[in-house]
Amino acid sequence: xxxxxxxxxRLRAVDDAQIDGLTDVLIDCVEGGASVxxxxxxxxxxAAAFWRRVAHGVAAGERILLIAEDTQGLCGTVQLxxxxxxxxxxxxxxxxxxxxxxxxxxGLGVALLLAAEAAAREGGKxxxxxxxxxxxxxxxxxxxxxxxxxxxxPDYALWPRGGFCSTTVYYRNLKQA
Ligand SMILES: CC(C)(COP(=O)(O)OP(=O)(O)OC[C@H]1O[C@@H](n2cnc3c(N)ncnc32)[C@H](O)[C@@H]1OP(=O)(O)O)[C@@H](O)C(=O)NCCC(=O)NCCS
Numbered sequence: 001x002x003x004x005x006x007x008x009x010r011l012r013a014v015d016d017a018q019i020d021g022l023t024d025v026l027i028d029c030v031e032g033g034a035s036v037x038x039x040x041x042x043x044x045x046x047a048a049a050f051w052r053r054v055a056h057g058v059a060a061g062e063r064i065l066l067i068a069e070d071t072q073g074l075c076g077t078v079q080l081x082x083x084x085x086x087x088x089x090x091x092x093x094x095x096x097x098x099x100x101x102x103x104x105x106x107g108l109g110v111a112l113l114l115a116a117e118a119a120a121r122e123g124g125k126x127x128x129x130x131x132x133x134x135x136x137x138x139x140x141x142x143x144x145x146x147x148x149x150x151x152x153x154p155d156y157a158l159w160p161r162g163g164f165c166s167t168t169v170y171y172r173n174l175k176q177a
Contacts, residue, residue: 006070006108008115014055018067021074022054023047029098030160035133036096040160054079054096064092064119068099068108075100078112080120080128092120094130094172097138109141117174126175131156134166147172 011018023044030042038046057063062083068076081093094116099108120128132138134152143149147170156167 004111006068006075008066008068008111010119011058011065011067014058018074019048019051019055022051022077025074025077025098025100028100032101033160035157035159035165036098038160066112066115066119068112070103075103076108076112078116080116090125091127091129092125094128110145113141113145121174128172128174131167131169134168139168142170
């Protein structure tokens with residue numbers, strides 16, 4: 001089997017160059033029409049401010065941040081949110097799974113998903129939860145890889161250029177995986 005054209009690693013601190021690369025990936029996803037919390041057009045300032053908040057969360061141990069890099073730079077990312085109520089120490093939310101359009105449909109999404117699940121297991125987590133646009137690229141990815149569909153919430157969010165989209169909630173029991 002040929003070697004993957006990217007490598008995935010966990011960042012325990014996030015530097016300015018990485019904020020820049022993460023900003024590029026987020027802006028590319030929003031430009032491509034992904035409903036990932038932001039409206040189009042997303043300025044570099046707003047995108048970078050988001051990643052700086054993420055960086056603070058990483059430094060505080062409230063988030064796990066994984067990045068993927070290839071020869072052209074940062075090309076994908078995913079997070080685990082750990083800052084949950086004290087009665088949910090076994091759980092994390094999976095969030096901001098983003099792959100730059102230039103490397104899509106080559107298996108990076110699934111590689112990031114498996115890496116996030118492995119990081120969650122290492123951290124002692126046994127349950128992961130996420131939400132994804134109903135029937136979207138992310139939803140197909142999660143359903144293919146063992147995530148259980150809970151249900152849909154109509155009109156949950158807006159598409160980046162306007163109009164409501166439905167979200168689907170999923171969970172993954174890592175004890176059974
Ligand atoms: C969802 C997302 C992360 C998937 O990333 P990706 O790297 O394209 O994911 P994968 O390559 O693992 O899988 C995507 C598709 O490519 C196919 N694929 C994977 N490797 C392939 C290969 N070597 N050759 C051909 N097709 C391949 C998969 O079967 C899958 O097909 P499907 O969508 O028809 O089911 C990406 O589309 C994205 O960032 N979207 C915008 C942000 C977003 O919506 N994130 C999800 C938030 S919940």
